[in-house]
Amino acid sequence: MTKTAHTPLPRKLNRKQLSLFEFWPGSIFYTPIVLYWILMGIRYRDFSTPTAANPRITTGGLCGESKSSILSMAGPTAREAIAPYIAFRSGPQACATALRAMQQAGIDFPVVIKPDIGCKGTGIKLVQDRAMLAEVLPLFPDGVMLLAQKLVAYPLEAGIFYIRHPGEKTGHLTSITYKETPTLTGNGQATLRELILQDPRMGLVPQIYLPRLGKRADEVIPAGQQVPVVFAGNHCRGAIFRDGRADITPELTARINAIMSDIPDFHFGRIDAKVASVEDLKSGRNLQIIEINGVGSEAIHIWDRHTTLWEAYRTQFYHYRQTFLIGAAKKKEGWKSSGAFGMLWAWRKQRRLLSSYPLND
Structure with a gap:
């Protein structure tokens, strides 16, 4: 569903x-x-x-x-x-730099990290807290300009x-x-992969959705729980x-x-x-x-x-x-x-x- x-x-x-x-x-x-x-x-x-x-x-x-x-x-x-947003450069000190700039700009978590030069959503990451920020920033090559923008609810x-x-x-x-x-709703039996393949629309283009799920694709979703894809x-x-x-x-x-x-x-x-x-x-x-x-x-x-x-x-x-x-x-x-x-x-x-x-x- x-x-x-x-x-x-x-x-x-x-x-x-x-x-x-x-x-x-x-x-x-x-x-x-x-x-x-x-x-x-x-x-x-x-x-x-x-x-x-x-x-x-x-x-x-x-x-x-x-x-x-x-x-x-x-x-x-x-x-x-x-x-609200701040711009900073990726690298070893990126996390500390971003946190300082966010504090000065009055930006709290969650934030959206996005490349300053990019298109079609490439590299966009939703970051919920400091720990996640420290995990996400090293995924970018050093010296790349990034934005941290307040998540608009x-x-x-x-x-x-x-x-x-x-x-x-x-x-x-x-x-x-x-x-x-698109959001999947679990039934307590099917995995995310199965839910995607069963979906009338997503099942036609599973190659778009499955790669970003990684190991989660084989996770069984509890009944009623919604998962944004x-x-x-x-x-x-x-x-x-x-x-x-x-x-x-x-x-x-x-x-x-x-x-x-x-x-x-x-x-x-x-x-x-x-x-x-x-x-x-x-x-x-x-x-x-x-x-x-x-x-x-x-x-x-x-x-x-x-x-x-x-x-x-x-x-x-x-x-x-x-x-x-x-x-x-x-x-x-x-x-x-x-x-x-x-x-x-x-x-x-x-x-x-x-x-x-x-x-x-």
Whole structure:
């Protein structure tokens, strides 16, 4: 039996638990998008034009950008909406350094440890106390920048996509996606592995869930006990995404505009935030931002299992076209793009770092 931590969009279950393309290899799904990017690059005579869309961020947030550098640009209005965090470097003294910084920032356990440069939830760890922190930090290679962010207890996580063209006073929201954490409920007889294989959805892609369970996969779960299978709110890590675009309201749009206009020259990206309820989200109340992503982010409602392949590609092409339009406009203002070699360098750096991080929770 599977339940989710929240069900923001009640809908009748479809016989189809996965969409046609939901877990296609990236080399297949993204090939048309890469071709579209190349065509746009030829048209604009600069394949890296989108990196100028958020010109104060490395590659505009396409790859290799620092999460903390984006958050640190926030003014007072935006800072108030960002969940408290500290940044520190991994290594022999990392635990003591992190604890001191957390104390100075007033951050208590539990916290979320995440790499400062990363994507798709790689390396994210939920840390409950000091002892666990001392166990987790050595899993990262020395010299890597990490964040420790206060765990936001709100049950609902949403990805909100924001676009504002240069010259516009306000931007608009193109996507809301609710992220649900799959949770197994024990029956006193089956192991976690068996529960996953029996589940209508997880049983179709057990390779996503089983590796992170390790020895726990053969543990029998007592009747009624719930076990979250994943923590990181990323689709490729096993979270379930639901299309929430119907919940875009003028109030939410106004609140996101107030926040994002307080981050200089930010024009395109996704805000990942937690809220207490759908009602709070729609009214723009009590948002706690846990991450801000730039040009490399997606309108992730495409991973809702009800989204068709045509709708997904139409959404992707629309958003990437906006990055070229915005980037070209920012270049006319005098900003520079990263250049093809700059993009390649940042991508290789990110790829090298991702391969060194531990498995996410």
